[in-house]
Amino acid sequence: MHTFAEFVRYATMAPSGHNTQPWKFSVEKDCIRIFPDFTRALPVVDPDNRELYISIGCALENLAIAAKYAGYDPEVKYFQASEPDECLLVTLKHSKVTEDNNLFQAISRRHTNRREYNKQQIPAADLKKIESVPTEEGVTSLMLTEPGAIKEIIELVREGNRIQMNNDAFMDEITSWIRFSDSEAELHLDGLTSRAMGKSPAPGWLGRMFMRIFVGAKSQSKTDEKNMRSSSALMVVISEKNDKKIVDRCRAKL
Numbered sequence: 001m002h003t004f005a006e007f008v009r010y011a012t013m014a015p016s017g018h019n020t021q022p023w024k025f026s027v028e029k030d031c032i033r034i035f036p037d038f039t040r041a042l043p044v045v046d047p048d049n050r051e052l053y054i055s056i057g058c059a060l061e062n063l064a065i066a067a068k069y070a071g072y073d074p075e076v077k078y079f080q081a082s083e084p085d086e087c088l089l090v091t092l093k094h095s096k097v098t099e100d101n102n103l104f105q106a107i108s109r110r111h112t113n114r115r116e117y118n119k120q121q122i123p124a125a126d127l128k129k130i131e132s133v134p135t136e137e138g139v140t141s142l143m144l145t146e147p148g149a150i151k152e153i154i155e156l157v158r159e160g161n162r163i164q165m166n167n168d169a170f171m172d173e174i175t176s177w178i179r180f181s182d183s184e185a186e187l188h189l190d191g192l193t194s195r196a197m198g199k200s201p202a203p204g205w206l207g208r209m210f211m212r213i214f215v216g217a218k219s220q221s222k223t224d225e226k227n228m229r230s231s232s233a234l235m236v237v238i239s240e241k242n243d244k245k246i247v248d249r250c251r252a253k254l
């Protein structure tokens with residue numbers, strides 16, 4: 001695993017809003033550029049492209065982990081004015097330091113879980129360890145384990161679902177990114193698959209009809225509450241500003 005193209009492959013395993021994968025890459029002899037792909041923006045749910053920039057930050061994080069694992073020392077320049085197109089510039093030089101490979105192994109194992117957890121508690125010492133991962137300046141995190149605090153978040157999620165899911169434009173946008181059947185998933189290689197949402201695949205026409213009739217704020221909030229109550233902790237990542245360099249740097253905590 002030494003070629004720059006392979007680092008890009010690991011970068012593309014990063015999480016992204018609605019799995020839009022809103023990034024493009026260019027590979028040169030000693031550097032890789034990551035460009036935001038605005039053709040994959042989500043104007044309804046993410047009108048300021050905040051989540052788009054967090055997503056490309058996640059791709060950057062994977063790329064850096066893969067490059068370090070292969071013996072490179074990545075140096076990142078964020079959105080330099082001298083670049084003709086807005087991008088993250090990652091310069092790669094050989095490094096003498098060998099990296100612990102746990103993070104690298106985690107890239108292909110990590111995925112989003114939208115199913116109920118098994119209620120197994122994560123040991124407090126491990127939660128502390130996650131909490132103490134250093135963040136970039138302007139980024140903080142909050143680990144919530146107390147039932148009272150979790151209840152407050154459940155109320156916020158319920159309110160969020162009520163606002164979003166009663167908005168036809170939101171529902172149309174998310175439906176356009178759902179890949180209901182396996183053949184739709186294979187055709188697009190992006191978006192939210194039925195399986196990733198904890199549902200069985202179905203023909204596209206049936207899935208879209210089901211979405212229109214049965215999916216709404218109430219049912220979503222019920223699922224979200226079940227998932228949150230069964231999880232050992234909730235972690236909230238907070239950026240002081242909505243500046244794109246800051247949101248990009250939230251990546252290390254995601």
Ligand SMILES: Cc1cc2nc3c(=O)[nH]c(=O)nc-3n(C[C@H](O)[C@H](O)[C@H](O)COP(=O)(O)O)c2cc1C
Pocket residue numbers: 013014015016017018019051052054055058110111112113114191192196
């Ligand atoms: C910025 C950002 C926002 C996200 N928002 C949500 C969300 O609101 N609800 C959700 O279920 N998943 C959310 N996700 C998870 C993505 O849907 C998920 O990463 C994507 O579908 C790819 O799947 P994977 O994480 O299993 O690789 C978000 C991910 C990112 C990076």
